[in-house]
Amino acid sequence: MxxxxxxxxxxxxxxxxxxxxxxxxxxxxxxxxxxxxxxxxxxxxxxxxxxxxxxxxxxxxxxxxxxxxxxxxxxxxxxxxxxxxxxxxxxxxxxxxxxxxxxxxxxxxxxxxxxxxxxxxxxxxxxDDQVSPAPIFLGANPATVRHAGRPVSRPLGPEEDLARELLDALGPAGRTAAVVADEAPADIISATRPRAPGRLDPLGVPRDRLTPTGRALLDRLVALYLDRLPPELAAREAGRLAGGELHFAWAGPAGPGQRHYYRIQGDDLLIEYDNTTEDGNHAHTVLRRPASDFGADVLAAHHAAAH
Known part of the structure; x- marks a missing residue:
């Protein structure tokens, strides 16, 4: 860098x-x-x-x-x-x-x-040569461009598909816990704030209440966002999150082509996704570290060592 x-x-x-x-x-x-x-x-x-x-x-x-x-x-x-x-x-x-x-x-x-x-x-x-990586925002409008019913451009498709797969795997009881609102919010809740909220309520369903399949899918979804980073940074962030508590929340209808939203919260982790225009074809995604965005973590360590 x-x-x-x-x-x-x-x-x-x-x-x-x-x-x-x-x-x-x-x-x-x-x-x-x-x-x-x-x-x-x-x-x-x-x-x-x-x-x-x-x-x-x-x-x-x-x-x-x-x-x-x-x-x-x-x-x-x-x-x-x-x-x-x-x-x-x-x-x-x-x-x-x-x-x-x-x-x-x-x-x-x-x-x-x-x-x-x-x-x-x-x-x-x-x-001090330590990289603090966040926020990372990627959006897409149009989220999908189709020809004859087939997508020719869908850059954030994995972020939607894997979350839907997770929602389907939760079963009725899991979905009841995960779906926190019948309607999606107008945008990602952290928005353009220079400081992201550390906790958003309601939290949704905790990872430890998921089936083994659900836990594996949630872990894959978190990894999809961490893998936006180069391998060394992604591995470091995955290690930091290992063993910590994670929550998954969904808002809006479950069917494709409708306004929907999800988020994942963990220890100094906030992942948000929305597709909330009227036609459900305008996506926002963000990876944030509420306590560490814009280098707050490495700056705190630097100040502690220097002073």
Missing amino acids: RAAAGALLAALDEPARQRARHDFDDEPARRWLEYRPRPRPGASLADLDVTARKAAHRLLATALSPAAYAQAMAVVALEEVLDRAEGWRRGRHSGDYWVAVFGDPARDDRWAWRFEGHHLSVSMTVV
Whole structure:
């Protein structure tokens, strides 16, 4: 990450570098999550030349597994698809993504970076060469593009399918405990808050009340989100969660093509998914660590050691 962030800054011209660089202690800019098409801190890829844009993508790739990087690139490409569906009225484009670096990756022991735009936000914080990976948001609109009834684009399909498989495996009693509302919320509940809620009630069904099949499916669903990270980081996060309590909650109808939502809560873990437009074809997903987002965990350890 240090090498890729340094290569990005070196590839930027001076005006773009000025827009991309921020102080690490600029909390409003650094603790930032925005997955709507809004102005945001950083340098826009649309304003960069090919070399600098490629450097930005290479930095993003250091934070994501190959599968998650493919999902992220599909999300970016969907901007053009959505713009066409909207009759070109809003001028959406695949260059409307922004990169920001906080601190100096070449010299500082505390620095961070973010790659963000509509339906994509990836934040990484590095302290004493320890990487704190969250939040990671991926969305898709349209969630599915079909031809003759078959999907030709569905970047977040696994996140929906595996959750439905889990819901089906719960059985009547398990579903009664897991379904916390008849209607889905309008959006993920953590939204764009710089600090995610540590606990959302009602919690749903605890993992230890599931059948062996249900527990295995819940573990696979958690692993699907952790595997957005490179293997080393994913394994570290899985080890941190091992043995901890997990809850699964669902809201809305169970049938496909209807507005629905689910979440998983654990020890410093919040996973949310929603598909809540009227036609059920606009998905949001996020992986957050409520007590550790934006490097709060590694910063606390750094301060304890340094002071």
